[in-house]
Structures are given as structure tokens and as C-alpha cells.
Amino acid sequence: MSGYLTVGENKSWTVKINSKNKSLSKTFSVCDSINNHGICRLGITKSPLEITLENVCNANITLSGEIQLCTAQSTLFTSKFLNEVIANSNPLKWTINNQTINNYVTYDVKLNLESPCYFIGKDFPNAAETKGTARKETSNITTDLEKLLTESKYFDVEIICSDGEILKCHRNILSARSPVLEAMFSSDFKEVSSGQIKLDYFDTEVVKDLLSYIYTGMPKNLEDNAEILLQAGEQFQMEALKEICGKHLIKKLTKDNVLEYLALGDKYRQQDLKEASLEMIVKNAKDMKEDTKFTEFAINNPELMVEVFSAMASKISINH
Incomplete structure (x- = not known):
């Protein structure tokens, strides 16, 4: 739904x-x-x-x-x-x-x-009357928070990326957007005293995109980073980020990447991506079964193949 x-x-x-x-x-x-x-x-x-x-x-x-x-x-x-x-x-x-x-x-x-x-619990005097004001205010908040990030004002924590670059940000905003980061800052982790977080598995461009989502609600470079941001969303328990990435990946589905995206949808519990991938596999079943990647996928992902064959069987049942 x-x-x-x-x-x-x-x-x-x-x-x-x-x-x-x-x-x-x-x-x-x-x-x-x-x-x-x-x-x-x-x-x-x-x-x-x-x-x-x-x-x-x-x-x-x-x-x-x-x-x-x-x-x-x-x-x-x-x-x-x-x-x-x-x-x-x-x-x-x-x-x-x-x-x-x-x-x-x-x-x-x-x-x-x-x-x-x-x-x-909120004032809704008239939806038509407030829609433009709300949109403008949301835009202002997004711009202000982005400015806070890009200008590194009043920062109190640093993120060290895999390539050694350091990005400055604000622990209260990070905590509000991720329960994992909130738990980290509320505990005895060394990040609390040192003021540094090491993300040595994400490069600078990915971390910048992650921070863009945290501060403004939207990554800037989904085209290149959607797959790894899906992983980041899982790691930091950001369900909305995962949904944004999943929906973007649906738009990029092809016969060449559909098996990879099916596995991603299953691993990161993105049901829309998973269902769209299953639908494409069923639609192109004749071509897919002759691809060596399909055989390798079947061997390495037996549980997912049960779902693939179930989807194919349902399609045959409907057609007959």
C-alpha cells in the first residue's frame, strides 16, 4: 500500500x-x-x-x-x-x-x-489557506538547516570519513534523526568524550549525502549513492531514508540489475523494491533463466528463489 x-x-x-x-x-x-x-x-x-x-x-x-x-x-x-x-x-x-x-x-x-x-493537537484553520505558508516555512527551515551544516556553525562533533576527511556537524541534530546515534551520544562510547565519530566504511561524498538527508530530509545525489545510503539507513535506523532509496532504485530497475535489487529489497526490508523486482523477473522469466547470473543467484539465495518461483507460479495460475 x-x-x-x-x-x-x-x-x-x-x-x-x-x-x-x-x-x-x-x-x-x-x-x-x-x-x-x-x-x-x-x-x-x-x-x-x-x-x-x-x-x-x-x-x-x-x-x-x-x-x-x-x-x-x-x-x-x-x-x-x-x-x-x-x-x-x-x-x-x-x-x-x-x-x-x-x-x-x-x-x-x-x-x-x-x-x-x-x-x-495543531491548528488547521484552513488547508488551502495554510498550504502555501507551510510550504514556504518548510523551505525556510530546510535552507536554514542546510546553511548550518555547510557553514559548520556551532558544531560540537566531527565525523571522520574513510578517506580521512573530517566533516563538522551537531550532535543534537544527529541524535534527533537517528536512534543509533542518539544511543551513542547518551552512553559511555568514546565518541561522547572525544567529539569524533569514525565512519571508515563510508567515503566523504556518501557521508555528505547522509548528512544532507539528516539536515534537510533529502539526499542530494541519490543517483550515485542510493544503494549505499540504503545500507546507511539500515545501520542508523533511518526508515524514511531507506524508503526514499528504495523508491529511487525502483526507477532504475533493469534486467541487468534486478537480481541485485531483489536481494537489496529483501536484506533491507524494502517491500516495494522487492515486489517490483519480483514482477520484473516474472515478466522477463524466459530471458532471465538463460542468464548465468540467474543460476548463481539461485545457488546463493535459495530462500529468495522460493519467492521467485512462487511469483512465477502465481503468474502461470492467473494466465490459465
């Missing part, structure tokens, strides 16, 4: 849980009757079997609707919720007991939102 989920619109998100994928999540937008928008995340974990509906924007959101866990044959779980206030730090959770997950069955998490939807 991606894009906008408007109140009253039914969307379903198809996931496949197996022994490797312990949990999956998708982000989406909700909007109310006057076009205020917020970001939510729908997630499912295998152990314990639990569905979560999380609000990841600043304003609280009041939602009503129904959640279901289904297979192609039956509905395993249904729960309705009415006028639930979902705060940023207080997600809705449904723990599903007495259900055994089959590793080779596709499970659908279906979410239906009902009118009305309310955004509370």
Missing part, C-alpha cells in the same frame, strides 16, 4: 511472511475532509503475531475503521475501532493469538478507514 489513503477508501496491503522476514511495514498518507494530510505506518510482526497502526506525524489523528488479516481462503482476524486517538508515541496494536503462520502463504492486511477523520 502506498500513496494516499483517503477517508472512506479501502486499501489492502499484501505481505508474505516467512522465516526470514520477521516484520514488515508500509507508510501511507491519510487526509481529512479539508485536505489536511498526515503520515501513518501499518506494520505486522511474526513473533508475536501483531498488527500495528502507527502515526508518524506531529499532530494526533482520530481514526475509525476496521482492520483484517486474511488469506486467499479465509479471514483470520477482524477488529473494528471507533474514534481512536493515535498519538505519535501511542500506536494502535492488535495481538493475534492462536494463529500459526505458514511460511509459504500470502497474508493480506486490509485496512478500511471511515469518515470522519480528524487532526488534533
Whole structure:
């Protein structure tokens, strides 16, 4: 599920849980009757079997609707919720007991939102009236933070890159954007006293792009760095960065790189990238199976090949 989920619109998100994928999540937008928008995340974990509906924007959101866990044959779980206030730090959770997950069955998490939807905790006098102001203010904040980074003002921590270059930045901003860095600065790590972080596995250009995301919300050179920034997003627990990189890589999918991107999508839990890769493999199955890279991939990635063959089988079933 991606894009906008408007109140009253039914969307379903198809996931496949197996022994490797312990949990999956998708982000989406909700909007109310006057076009205020917020970001939510729908997630499912295998152990314990639990569905979560999380609000990841600043304003609280009041939602009503129904959640279901289904297979192609039956509905395993249904729960309705009415006028639930979902705060940023207080997600809705449904723990599903007495259900055994089959590793080779596709499970659908279906979410239906009902009118009305309310955004509370912030002033929304009129969406049309505030949209331009909000966009301008966001632009100003982004410009100001970028200036703070590029001019190295008031810095209190240095990052040492693999090529020895030192980049100056601010630990409070790094901490706010990454739980890993926040934990590092809040503990007895030597980085706290020395004021230096060694990233000797990322070169300067990659670290600059990572900092660009941390300070402004968008890397500047995704074209060259999306794959390694995906790794960085995983390392520093920056899920939004991973999604940005995953969506960019989908645009670059070709028959030559599809196996590599399938592995990346699986390794870093980017389901959209993984599904797009599977779709391209199925679409080009005749050409792919004659490629030596496909044979090597099959040998080195047996679990992923189960999913590839399952996708191919589903395609054959639909066509017949």
C-alpha cells in the first residue's frame, strides 16, 4: 500500500511472511475532509503475531475503521475501532493469538478507514489557506538547516570519513534523526568524550549525502549513492531514508540489475523494491533463466528463489 489513503477508501496491503522476514511495514498518507494530510505506518510482526497502526506525524489523528488479516481462503482476524486517538508515541496494536503462520502463504492486511477523520493537537484553520505558508516555512527551515551544516556553525562533533576527511556537524541534530546515534551520544562510547565519530566504511561524498538527508530530509545525489545510503539507513535506523532509496532504485530497475535489487529489497526490508523486482523477473522469466547470473543467484539465495518461483507460479495460475 502506498500513496494516499483517503477517508472512506479501502486499501489492502499484501505481505508474505516467512522465516526470514520477521516484520514488515508500509507508510501511507491519510487526509481529512479539508485536505489536511498526515503520515501513518501499518506494520505486522511474526513473533508475536501483531498488527500495528502507527502515526508518524506531529499532530494526533482520530481514526475509525476496521482492520483484517486474511488469506486467499479465509479471514483470520477482524477488529473494528471507533474514534481512536493515535498519538505519535501511542500506536494502535492488535495481538493475534492462536494463529500459526505458514511460511509459504500470502497474508493480506486490509485496512478500511471511515469518515470522519480528524487532526488534533495543531491548528488547521484552513488547508488551502495554510498550504502555501507551510510550504514556504518548510523551505525556510530546510535552507536554514542546510546553511548550518555547510557553514559548520556551532558544531560540537566531527565525523571522520574513510578517506580521512573530517566533516563538522551537531550532535543534537544527529541524535534527533537517528536512534543509533542518539544511543551513542547518551552512553559511555568514546565518541561522547572525544567529539569524533569514525565512519571508515563510508567515503566523504556518501557521508555528505547522509548528512544532507539528516539536515534537510533529502539526499542530494541519490543517483550515485542510493544503494549505499540504503545500507546507511539500515545501520542508523533511518526508515524514511531507506524508503526514499528504495523508491529511487525502483526507477532504475533493469534486467541487468534486478537480481541485485531483489536481494537489496529483501536484506533491507524494502517491500516495494522487492515486489517490483519480483514482477520484473516474472515478466522477463524466459530471458532471465538463460542468464548465468540467474543460476548463481539461485545457488546463493535459495530462500529468495522460493519467492521467485512462487511469483512465477502465481503468474502461470492467473494466465490459465
